[in-house]
Amino acid sequence: xxxxxxxxxxxxxxxxxxxxxxxxxxxxxxxxxxxxxxxxxxxxxxxxxxxxxxxxxxxxxxxxxxxxxxxxxxxxxxxxxxxxxxxxxxxxxxxxxxxxxxxxxxxxxxxxxxxxxxxxxxxxxxxxxxxxxxxxxxxxxxxxxxxxxxxxxxxxxxxxxxxxxxxxxxxxxxxxxxxxxxxxxxxxxxxxxxxxxxxxxxxxxxxxxxxxxxxxxxxxxxxxxxxxxxxxxxxxxxxxxxxxxxxxxxxxxxxxxxxxxxxxxxxxxxxxxxxxxxxxxxxxxxxxxxxxxxxxxxxxxxxxxxxxxxxxxxxxxxxxxxxxxxxxx
Amino acid sequence: xxxxxxxxxxxxxxxxxxxxxxxxxxxxxxxxxxxxxxxxxxxxxxxxxxxxxxxxxxxxxxxxxxxxxxxxxxxxxxxxxxxxxxxxxxxxxxxxxxxxxxxxxxxxxxxxxxxxxxxxxxxxxxxxxxxxxxxxxxxxxxxxxxxxxxxxxxxxxxxxxxxxxxxxxxxxxxxxxxxxxxxxxxxxxxxxxxxxxxxxxxxxxxxxxxxxxxxxxxxxxxxxxxxxxxxxxxxxxxxxxxxxxxxxxxxxxxxxxxxxxxxxxxxxxxxxxxxxxxxxxxxxxxxxxxxxxxxxxxxxxxx
Numbered sequence: 001x002x003x004x005x006x007x008x009x010x011x012x013x014x015x016x017x018x019x020x021x022x023x024x025x026x027x028x029x030x031x032x033x034x035x036x037x038x039x040x041x042x043x044x045x046x047x048x049x050x051x052x053x054x055x056x057x058x059x060x061x062x063x064x065x066x067x068x069x070x071x072x073x074x075x076x077x078x079x080x081x082x083x084x085x086x087x088x089x090x091x092x093x094x095x096x097x098x099x100x101x102x103x104x105x106x107x108x109x110x111x112x113x114x115x116x117x118x119x120x121x122x123x124x125x126x127x128x129x130x131x132x133x134x135x136x137x138x139x140x141x142x143x144x145x146x147x148x149x150x151x152x153x154x155x156x157x158x159x160x161x162x163x164x165x166x167x168x169x170x171x172x173x174x175x176x177x178x179x180x181x182x183x184x185x186x187x188x189x190x191x192x193x194x195x196x197x198x199x200x201x202x203x204x205x206x207x208x209x210x211x212x213x214x215x216x217x218x219x220x221x222x223x224x225x226x227x228x229x230x231x232x233x234x235x236x237x238x239x240x241x242x243x244x245x246x247x248x249x250x251x252x253x254x255x256x257x258x259x260x261x262x263x264x265x266x267x268x269x270x271x272x273x274x275x276x277x278x279x280x281x282x283x284x285x286x287x288x289x290x291x292x293x294x295x296x297x298x299x300x301x302x303x304x305x306x307x308x309x310x311x312x313x314x315x316x317x318x319x320x321x322x323x324x325x326x327x328x329x
Numbered sequence: 330x331x332x333x334x335x336x337x338x339x340x341x342x343x344x345x346x347x348x349x350x351x352x353x354x355x356x357x358x359x360x361x362x363x364x365x366x367x368x369x370x371x372x373x374x375x376x377x378x379x380x381x382x383x384x385x386x387x388x389x390x391x392x393x394x395x396x397x398x399x400x401x402x403x404x405x406x407x408x409x410x411x412x413x414x415x416x417x418x419x420x421x422x423x424x425x426x427x428x429x430x431x432x433x434x435x436x437x438x439x440x441x442x443x444x445x446x447x448x449x450x451x452x453x454x455x456x457x458x459x460x461x462x463x464x465x466x467x468x469x470x471x472x473x474x475x476x477x478x479x480x481x482x483x484x485x486x487x488x489x490x491x492x493x494x495x496x497x498x499x500x501x502x503x504x505x506x507x508x509x510x511x512x513x514x515x516x517x518x519x520x521x522x523x524x525x526x527x528x529x530x531x532x533x534x535x536x537x538x539x540x541x542x543x544x545x546x547x548x549x550x551x552x553x554x555x556x557x558x559x560x561x562x563x564x565x566x567x568x569x570x571x572x573x574x575x576x577x578x579x580x581x582x583x584x585x586x587x588x589x590x591x592x593x594x595x596x597x598x599x600x601x602x603x604x605x606x607x608x609x610x611x612x613x614x615x616x617x618x619x620x621x622x623x624x625x626x627x628x629x630x631x632x
Contacts, residue, residue, distance in 0.1 A: 030425075031437040049436050052461030057433055107449075171555055172529070177450050180429065187429065188453040304425030304434035 010271060011282070018066075018289035025062040025296045026054065030303035056190075064189035064197065065292040065309075068257055069264075071201045071250040073287020075243040076261030077268065077280045078208045081215035082239035083145035089262035090247030093152030093240070096258075097159025098128020099251040100182055104163050107178045108170040117181060118193070118252040125248030128155045132244075133237065145236055183308030184257035186295055197253045204246035205284060211239050212277035259314040260287050263321050270324040290317055366482060369447030370455055370467040374486055381488035382442035382464065386435050388427040389446040391470035391610045393418050395480055396444070398496050398613045399489040407438040414606075432457045442486065446470065471556065472536050473504070476611035496613055503616025504543055507623050507632060511545025514627055519546040520570035520594070522579045523557060528565070532558045536611050544622030545630075546572070566591055572626060573600040601625045 027038050033050055040046040041054035072090060079088045090096070102124020106116045135151035167175055214235045217225045225232045247261060268282040294312040301307050366374040386407035387393040393412035396402060402417055409427035412418050424434040428450050435443060435458065443458050445451045447467040455465045466486055468479045477497050484493020519541060523529040531537040532553035541548050549568040550558060573594045575583060580602045589595045603625065608618040620632050 030431050030433045048462065049439055053433050053436055056457055056460050057436075110449075168527075169559065171557055173448065176428070177448075180450070190453075190456075304431035306429075306431065 007272075011285070014271075014282075014285055014289070018285055018292070021289055021293045021296065022062055022066060025065065025292050026058045028296060029053070029058055029299055060191050060194050061186050061189040061295065062292055063194050064186045064253060065295040066288040067194065067197045067201050068186060068250045068254045069260055069287035069289065069291030070284040071197070071204065071246050071287075072257065072260040072291070073264040073268075073283035073285075074201075074205050074208050074280050075247040075250075076287075077265035077276070077283035078211070078215060078239050078243045079261070080265050081276050081279070082211075082218055082236045082243075083149055084219060085145060085149055086266070087262070088145075088149060090243060091256070091258060091261060092156065093149070093244060094128040094132045094155030094159065095125045095152075095244050095247050096251060096256050097156035097163075098131075099125035099248060100256065101128075101159045101162045101166070103181050103255070104166045104170075104178045107174045107181070108166045110174070121181075121255075122248055122252040124159075125251055126245070128159060129241065129244040129248065131155050133241070136237075148236065148240055180308070181255040182310075184255040184310030184313075185298075185306070186254045186291075186309060187306060189253075193253050197249055200246060200249040204242055204249070205280070207242045208239070208246075208280050209277055211235065211242070212275070212280055215239065215276040254309070256310050257291060257313055258310045259317050260290060263317050264290060267317075267321060267324060270321075270327075366485065368466045368482070369469045370452060372455070372459075372465065372467070374466055374482060382440075382486070384438070384440045384442070385487065386424070386438055386440035386443045387412065388424070388430050388435070388451075389444065389468075389470060390414065390427070391476065391612055392444045392446075392468060392479060392483065393421075394612050395476075395483060395496070396487070399480070399484055399487060399492045401483075401487045401489055404487070406440055407435055414612075430454050432461075436461055436463075442466065444468065444483065470611050472534075473539050473611055473615060476615065477501070500613060500616045504619055507545075507616065507619045508543045510630055510632055511543070511623050511627060514545050514630070516545055516547045517571045517626055518549050518568070519626070520549050520565055520568070520573045520592075522573055522575035522583060522600075525579070525582060527559045528562065529557050530560050532556055536615075537608065540608065540615065540619045540622055541574075543619040544626060546574075546622065546626050562588060562591070570594050571599065574603050574622070574625065575600055576605045577602050 027033070027035060031053060033053065037046055037050050038054055041051045042059070044051060044055065075090045079090060079093070080086055099121040102120040102122070103117050106120035111120065132148065132151040132155045135154065136148045139147055167178060170178070214230050217228050217230045218232055218235060222232045250257070264283050264287040265279065267286055268279055271282070273279045273282050290313060294316050295309055297316065298307040298309050298312045368374050383404060384406045385396065385401060385404050387396050387405055388409050390409065390412045393405065393408050394414050396405060397415050397417060405421045407424045408418055408421040409430070410423050410425060411427065422438060424438060425431045427446055428448060430451070432454050440463060442464045445455055445465060445467040447469045451467060455467055458465045466482065468482065469475045470479055480493045480497050484490045521531045521537060521541065523531060530550050531548060532555045533548065533551045534554050535556040538548050538551060549570045550560060571594060573583065573592070580600045583589045583595055583600050594600060604621055607614055607621060623630055623632060
């Protein structure tokens with residue numbers, strides 16, 4: 001069997017699994033529903049309660065989970081490539097910390113509007129990204145990805161301290177609200193959120209795929225990149241910015257869904273993908289599948305209560321990752 | 330976080346209602362529409378325009394208890410895991426948490442009215458339920474005044490106005506009796522121990538502070554406006570309360586802790602146990618709760 005055929009078979013298989021998981025996410029939930037009733041409900045027919053459960057709750061929720069996973073997977077794959085570091089991930093680079101400071105501040109200050117949390121977290125993440133880029137530039141780090149990485153980590157550490165200060169003086173209700181947000185959830189999904197995140201994921205994904213060739217060249221080192229006409233410093237900064245904004249958008253929509261950005265790219269690489277265009281595309285697919293599966297588990301583990309999504313992604317992803325590692329070694 | 334269908338856009342509804350109110354006010358029926366009933370998320374409560382709800386989901390222990398007191402208990406079709414008072418509430422199907430409720434599980438009970446606690450975390454659930462065409466009333470139940478308001482609004486929404494009037498009247502009369510009995514007594518200074526590490530107490534923004542004041546005590550942290558401020562042991566020693574109120578486990582840990590021996594009230598054994606089942610949230614038993622505090626602070630008081 002040729003390599004190309006094997007690869008296309010493999011990816012068709014992965015896509016099929018993701019599709020099946022997504023369908024399961026619509027068919028199953030806290031309330032058991034008849035399969036035929038679910039199909040009718042998607043078309044808007046049948047019992048109004050079933051229609052409401054399927055169309056206003058499960059459908060946007062499943063789509064949001066897919067988008068969050070795809071966005072985080074792509075951002076992680078691009079960052080690890082551009083910064084030439086297998087530990088790079090969107091959350092390590094101050095994005096999650098900045099977003100969390102924004103969200104926690106909004107909660108602690110008693111902002112209650114429907115969009116207060118997503119807007120505040122997006123603002124916080126953008127600010128953290130800007131600070132990280134400024135720190136990296138001020139330290140004169142030409143194309144050294146380690147400087148950008150350090151800057152991100154330092155911004156993240158500062159953000160953690162700020163969160164602790166904010167939470168230590170917040171009322172218990174606000175603390176619970178903030179903690180829930182930090183554990184990640186797609187439970188608040190609505191079509192408006194799905195809509196704007198879809199735009200972000202599509203635009204960000206397209207840009208990252210476009211930069212994929214640059215990432216391949218960056219991996220050869222700064223001199224080789226310069227010889228091939230790629231400004232390493234500029235490229236890695238652009239990729240950092242795109243990936244960080246993309247993950248900031250997912251954080252605004254669903255809180256902190258840890259682990260996806262870190263491990264999904266490794267999973268895809270363990271399937272034999274090396275070049276960054278297929279790697280980023282594959283990470284989108286696997287990330288989407290992982291988050292939608294994790295959300296399904298989060299809802300079904302002990303209904304009617306739900307588990308935090310961010311914890312489930314890690315609980316599901318780590319064993320799978322270890323299995324892959326074992327198979328490779 | 331979800332697209333707001335036109336009927337969940339509260340400001341628009343409010344504006345429309347206000348416009349109608351203005352129009353009507355200009356016509357001859359001047360007094361009919363002046364009182365606009367709005368819940369604590371700002372949504373208009375349109376009781377009277379529809380028939381009384383037959384299937385009610387109450388997702389707050391305080392309102393569940395209240396609905397039973399109003400005689401609407403048999404109409405309850407869903408409650409949270411924590412709604413276990415009165416005993417009859419246990420027979421109502423449990424749909425899980427009341428903060429960030431599982432909307433799917435609530436919908437599956439086919440309610441025509443959902444009563445939510447008006448916390449920011451519940452806004453999305455309120456919108457999702459309204460989008461499914463269900464009437465939602467979100468109410469705070471944090472202070473005595475909230476409870477009185479919740480009683481009246483729920484009485485109105487369920488067609489149990491008369492029962493609500495009686496519940497409110499009974500509670501207010503008991504509270505007035507306790508207040509009158511303690512009014513001329515010396516009010517001891519009290520530290521209310523809510524939680525250890527970190528130490529939480531009650532501020533003047535809380536329902537417990539209201540009960541404590543009526544029951545004849547002075548909260549040493551009445552100067553803090555938040556409902557549950559975090560405080561330090563040093564500051565408690567400095568404020569030197571003459572009495573400490575705590576739950577049963579809290580009292581035990583305070584009496585055994587070497588650190589807390591530095592507080593005079595602990596050293597001298599004046600740490601009293603409050604009945605946390607009775608005192609915990611505004612309820613139809615708020616009068617009883619105030620009376621129990623008065624008995625702790627003023628032994629032998631006639632109530």
